[in-house]
Amino acid sequence: MSKENGMIYDVNDKPPFKENLVFAFQQFLAICAATILVPLIVDPTGEYLNTASALIGAGFGTIVYLLFTQFKSPVFLGSSFAFIAPLFTALSCGFLGVIVGALVAALVYVLIAAIVKFGGVGWINKYMPPIVIGPTVALIGFLLAGTAMTYVMFNEYNAALPTASYNLWSILIGLIAFWVIALVSCRAKGSIRLYPFIVGLLFGYVIAVIATGIGGAIGYADLELVDFSPFDKVGDFSNWAPQITFIGLIGQDLSAIDMGNIVNIIVIYFVTAFVVFAEHLGDHKNISAILKRDLLEDPGLHRTLLGDGIGSFVGALFGGVPNTTYGESIGCVALSRNASTWTILLAAIICIVIAFLYPLVVFVDTIPWTIIGSTCIALYGFIAVSGLRMLTGIDLMKPGNLYVVAAVFITGLGGLFFDFGGNVVIDGIAPALIVGVITNILINHHKGAEEEEATV
Incomplete structure (x- = not known):
């Protein structure tokens, strides 16, 4: 039976174990691709980072997050794409570099959490109302759209790779997998409709294997x-x-470490942590809207920040890659209508276990990128739509509202970034959020804006 918020299983509900196992595996599939992609991009040789350790880090990081949030926030933590550039800098100092960087990012989150704890969240709701946060959340989905299409069109994670080429068969099979996901979610009978990603991925994988066999036989x-x-x-x-990162650090020769590089790592991770804070805020506003419960109040933004920050650091101790809350996980919660934190916990355990079962890690590595892209169409699309839904009831014909939304969308989609030199760059949704907040303050926060404030 559905809850008042539309969930079949709410945050504190505990699904039957067999059912929960399937839900958890679906969560794992939703976050897996992005989690293992970061180490593949940053360290393809696997000297310091590899896919298995990234899964371990994501699992332990998520468990820490659940503990700090008192099992009230059903979100999975995975490898953060915002830290890709900082990781390249950090690897100049090997294992020490990635641990120092992750520690700096965690301390930034602890600092912000302390400010929120003693200052409250009223200032966030005042300066980041739905007219700002709505398009910012939507922007997260829109900015990921290109990634999903790269997966589908090129069957690779990067169109610039030598192995990547435009492939109509890849597009066809990826779209078929997406349509299966959509049909299962909307038309299937019984409990199977709760597992659209598992069905879609398995169906797509089987079709891709058959196509591969035919292609090999005929030389196509x-x-x-x-x-x-x-x-x-x-x-x-x-x-x-x-x-494992902290084990690698034990055996690392630290005598050749350049302190200048350490300073660079500290600076770039410090700045990037504020960028990820914008994503953190957007993700928790999104999941709050889905659950119809303000997670910024209970368990509190200070707890979600501590969980994310400390969880990210713990994850980096194992996998080298800082973690962050995943929009893919939130999309999976919404589409499966299962918000149980028991499912998130079991998914974290699955992540850790699979990382130590190398044949399973290899199997995951063989899932074609186009099939992964098929799930991303649904997940990233849901993130975008969730943001747009936050604008429901807001009069976009009022210039004060129109200019704020325009500022966020155009600066974000246009790729605005702030380059301060020395590898210190603020990009992604953070510049758009900054511009949106300032625009909203300039236009809607003045004595003559009472009527407009009622709509923002």
Whole structure:
């Protein structure tokens, strides 16, 4: 039976174990691709970062987040894309660099959490009302759209890779998988409609395997969408052990560390942490709207910040990559109508267990990017639509509202960034949020704006 907020299982509900296991695996699939992608981009050789350790870090980071938020916020933590550029800088100092950077980011979150704890969240609601946060949340989904289309069109995570080429068969199979997800979610009968991503991914994977077999038989490379070569590594047991960051630090020679590089790492992680704070705020406004419960009040923004910050640091101790709350996880909560934090906890445990079962890690590596892209169409689309829904009831014909929304969308979609030199760049949604907040203050926060304030 559905709750008042439309959920079948609410935050404190505990689904039956077998059902919860399927829900948790679906959460894992929703966050898996993005989580393992960051180490692939930053350290493709796996010298300091690898996919298995990223999964371990995400699992432990999520557990820490759940503890700090008192199991009241059903969000999974995964590898943060905002820290890709800082990670390149951090790797100049090896394991020490990534740990120092993650510690700096965590301390920023602790600082903001302390400010929120003693200053309250009233200032956030005042200066970041729905007219600002709505388009900012939508922007998160819109900015991810290009990533999803790269997966689908090129069957790769980066269109610039030598192995990437435009592929109509990849598009067709990716779209078929997406349509299966949509049909299962909207038309299926019984409990199966609660697991659209599992059904869509499995169906798409089977179709891709069949296409790969046909392509190999007739010598048509465009049909060969599944790369089975990762299974060749299974026989080498040296690949089975994840690259745990804090263990790597113990064996690192620190005598050659350049303190100038350490200072650069501290600066770039410090700035980036404020960028990720904008994403954190947007994610928690989004999940609050879905649950019809303000998580900024209960468990409190200070707790979600501490959970995210400390969880990110703990995750980096294992996987090197700082974590952040995942919009993909929030989308999965909404589409499956399951907000149980027991599911998030079990998904975190699954992440950790799979990381130590190398054949399963390899299997995940063989899932074609186009199939992953099919889930991203749904997940990123839901994030965008959730943001737009926050604008419901707001009169966009009023110039004061129109200019705020325009400021966020155009600066965000146009790619505005602030480059301060020395690898210190603020990009993504943060510049758009900053411009939106300032625009809203200038236009809507004055003595003659009482009527407009009622709408923002």
